[in-house]
Amino acid sequence: MTAAERSTRIDEALAEASAAFAARHPKSLALHERATAVMPGGNTRTVLFTSPFPLRVEHAAGAEITDADGLTYLDFLGEYSAGLYGHSHPVILEAARSALDSGLNFGAHHGAEIALAEVVTRRFGLDLVRFTNSGTEANMMALSAARCFTGRGRIMPMQGGYHGGTLYFSHGASPVNAPFDCVLGHYNDIEGTRRLIAAHADELAAVILEPMLGGGGCIPADPAFIAMLREETARRGIVLVFDEVMTSRLHPGGLSARLGIEPDLKTLGKYVGGGMSFGAFGGRREIMELFDPRRPDALPHAGTFNNNTLTMTVGGVAMTRIFTPAVCEQLNARGDRLREALNELFMRYQVRMSATGQGSMIALHPAAGAITRPEDLDGIDKRLRQLLFLDLLEQGIYIAERGFMALSLVVSDAGCDRLVRAVESHITRRRALLV
Numbered sequence: 001m002t003a004a005e006r007s008t009r010i011d012e013a014l015a016e017a018s019a020a021f022a023a024r025h026p027k028s029l030a031l032h033e034r035a036t037a038v039m040p041g042g043n044t045r046t047v048l049f050t051s052p053f054p055l056r057v058e059h060a061a062g063a064e065i066t067d068a069d070g071l072t073y074l075d076f077l078g079e080y081s082a083g084l085y086g087h088s089h090p091v092i093l094e095a096a097r098s099a100l101d102s103g104l105n106f107g108a109h110h111g112a113e114i115a116l117a118e119v120v121t122r123r124f125g126l127d128l129v130r131f132t133n134s135g136t137e138a139n140m141m142a143l144s145a146a147r148c149f150t151g152r153g154r155i156m157p158m159q160g161g162y163h164g165g166t167l168y169f170s171h172g173a174s175p176v177n178a179p180f181d182c183v184l185g186h187y188n189d190i191e192g193t194r195r196l197i198a199a200h201a202d203e204l205a206a207v208i209l210e211p212m213l214g215g216g217g218c219i220p221a222d223p224a225f226i227a228m229l230r231e232e233t234a235r236r237g238i239v240l241v242f243d244e245v246m247t248s249r250l251h252p253g254g255l256s257a258r259l260g261i262e263p264d265l266k267t268l269g270k271y272v273g274g275g276m277s278f279g280a281f282g283g284r285r286e287i288m289e290l291f292d293p294r295r296p297d298a299l300p301h302a303g304t305f306n307n308n309t310l311t312m313t314v315g316g317v318a319m320t321r322i323f324t325p326a327v328c329e330q331l332n333a334r335g336d337r338l339r340e341a342l343n344e345l346f347m348r349y350q351v352r353m354s355a356t357g358q359g360s361m362i363a364l365h366p367a368a369g370a371i372t373r374p375e376d377l378d379g380i381d382k383r384l385r386q387l388l389f390l391d392l393l394e395q396g397i398y399i400a401e402r403g404f405m406a407l408s409l410v411v412s413d414a415g416c417d418r419l420v421r422a423v424e425s426h427i428t429r430r431r432a433l434l435v
């Protein structure tokens, strides 16, 4: 098959899979049409938009979601890692009910925020912490704190990094990014990034990165890259920020603990709030103390819902009673087994696919060979991702359209086997397009 013939066949397969999806989802389509009248593209969270139109979910329980057309899917997306506990976990429900019973918006300090701060600081090795409503806000605050602490203006995110809706660096900076003055580093490029840090040392307030790129394709950091960043930032007085909004679930103390390298600040989000809106930033005392309101020159940190009782209560319960260190280890071991099983499948069928990631975070890519930098994904055919997504939906499996998966605690080994079989069926059906 020539490249042109292959491309035509991919278009045909996608058109057929999209038509079959549309035929199975008349109610989702009707809701989509209604939504487009009041939201741009019928959407209020870009990543959830999928072609030809997105599923509308009506109900979720345990490891499953059910759409408006009554079709049920095993949920491997795990709400982009925030849904770690599965849907409607009884302990989460009980905690949420107790928060509702005690009152929601006090407009005052309370005990639940202390309990969550104690858990989070102990677990993730932070001297002090402050809460926000989202991971985006946590990163914005951490970067702003670093700028105030150092008296410098610029920041270094990584090319291909994602730190929230206003901190998005895929193929350069997004036009809606917050106007931080950025120099982009290169993930896992030790010497190139070292040179960039040296060249901008006097202007750089912070270097920010995920210790494994999450949304950027589940690409783990080379430990030597992380060690270089720690060494260079420490000797140049630059604040090193690890965005552990996703990766903190990969080890009981977060991925930095597993790597044995502590940044100056860490940011958290997603599952730590037990599934409620959540974010946090924290770390070294000297930096975080800038926010101490007892100081005459204290930095302000506002947010009506920063200490909302729902998140504070549910997060504290989830982190102590459900996601214990032992449970964390088990979940990530299951994820490692699943990724190995998927990669064995790709080897066996000799298809150009791979599963990257670490522990409970996995990304499927229509590409073979080593994927160690975001640039390694530049040439992939996004239509093949879409085809996999639609084929898996047809078999009752839900992942992100871009191939991302985050295992929740309620997806069992049998569920993982079901995913492997569904991917195998996609391979046998589409093999000519994948070799």
Ligand SMILES: Cc1ncc(COP(=O)(O)O)c(C=O)c1O
Binding pocket: 080, 133, 134, 135, 136, 137, 139, 162, 163, 164, 165, 210, 214, 215, 243, 244, 245, 246, 269, 270, 278, 279
């Ligand atoms: C690594 C990382 N940082 C920050 C964020 C932003 O978090 P939120 O969506 O809660 O603003 C995300 C969200 O996907 C993320 O993956």
